[in-house]
Amino acid sequence: MGAVTYPNEKVVKFVDFNFVPVQINVSNKTLTDQFNVTWTPTIIVLDAGGNEVHREVGFLPPEEFIPMFMVAKGKWYFNHEQHSEAQGMFDEALRDYPNSIAAAEALYFMWVSRFKMTHDPKYLRQAYDALTVKFPNSEWTKRASPYRLIPA
């Protein structure tokens, strides 16, 4: 990450704009134990209270790192019930990085966020329908599969 992804100019701007970045040496046993870190790189998104929002283990190149952490930032908004902002992040990830590994998760949370705003279950069914079309083999399509039972 330090050789390829973190020096990337887009990554630098993205991280500085969206996060408070902190690096901890894996030799810090107190924190690795606290966060159950057993491998590097491990990157965790936390809220200000220290609650975990998202975790990634393993290398991500810039074109995967940015959409993955757009989704993470969206989930942070989602957890704060800032659904318009959350949907903005999910939409940006889908629009700018439609073939990234984070895209299916972005689509899943896009519709779930709409459900949370409205409590209308049709959005969960739309999550399943959209995922089935765009990402038929994704784990997120499987996670959305119960929603196929909701009437369209």
Add this chain to the structure above:
Amino acid sequence: MFWQHLNATLSERRTIMALDICWLDDLAKAKEAAGQRKKPVLLDFFSPQ
């Protein structure tokens, strides 16, 4: 003094400066900053090369 030594233009300085994430090294301070700036913390566990 660093910039004089490098003889970089303002534009070049901005480019060079942009190529570094401003990492903190203290999680408590990062969480405090996150609360103030209304941003999440990006916590990276790394192995020194």
